[in-house]
Amino acid sequence: MRSLWRTLDGGLLRDIALVCLAVGVIGLSYGAVAVTSGFAWWFPVLMGALVLAASSEFLFIGIIAAGGSPIAALLAGLLVNARHLPFGLAVPDVLGRGWRRMLGTHLMNDETVVFAIAQDELSNKRAAYWTCGLGILLCWPVGAALGALLGSVVEDTATLGLDAMFPAVILALILPALKDRALRRTALAGVALALAATTFLPTGLPVLAALAALPLFTVFTAKAAEGAAR
Amino acid sequence: MSDAVPMLPTLAAMFALAVGTFLLRLSGPFLRAKITFPARAEKLLEASAVVLLAALTAIAALTEGDDFVGPARPVGVLVGGVLAWRKAPFLVVVLAAAGTAALLRLAGVP
Structure with missing residues (x-):
């Protein structure tokens, strides 16, 4: 970890921390939505850690909550996550070797890929990818757990505008590439x-x-x- | 709580999604190790990721299931986007998007 921190300059590190924080806040909305849809509190937390792909998890929960079958929820989730294949083609050099490679592969998501692409040198790409990925692996399930707690208190999470967060996050992340x-x-x-x-x-x-x-x-x-x- | 959602099939589907997503993540680097791509193809692959994310932004901002959503969410996202364009801090972008949508809904906009 230490060498990762040293490779990253302060501005980038702050950006990554803010993205992870934002992911935690989105996790709040996700956990709250899941619990108000009738899921047990641990379900969004477990799914958050194992799937680690926000939009597919929202979709999965949403389809089940709307009365769809688990098979439909699974297929829709896989479809949304199909973008990880081209992601993996775009950033394969950052994933590491051996058992780390398994973890590195699991950390591949919208945010980590964008941060990796935005860096110039390979060492910076790798550092940004791993720092962001580990941060998200922590913040997403923890956010979901807090949201599940919140969900039993707040009735309708849409009144808080939490659904506008996810698209805003992705938009902010791709804006530099869109120059x-x-x-x-x-x-x-x-x-x-x-x-x-x-x-x-x-x-x-x-x-x-x-x-x-x-x-x-x-x-x-x-x-x-x-x-x-x- | 768990009586509202039939748990076992849902849990099985969730594990399948986790495994399937991991395999999708694994297949990109695996394919790339087998084939070497020219620099131009690599640029195209990077572009494909950005194009997918842009589409995901639009879909997530404008639709809910098969239907288009009310204006509150897209306006919130737009406010966040403009702030991001003006290089506002990330957390400000996210909170402004949520805050705008929340205020619009408070005013009765769906």
């Missing part, structure tokens, strides 16, 4: 595709539909290179 013009345009096209797909694809699939916009990235980057050469 790249080609990537921004591709992402917007992907968003449009995903939103259009919600009208006819089942829950979980529309996010993956955004990938159909990826060929545009090649076109946009080629155009940018052409413009730079001129």
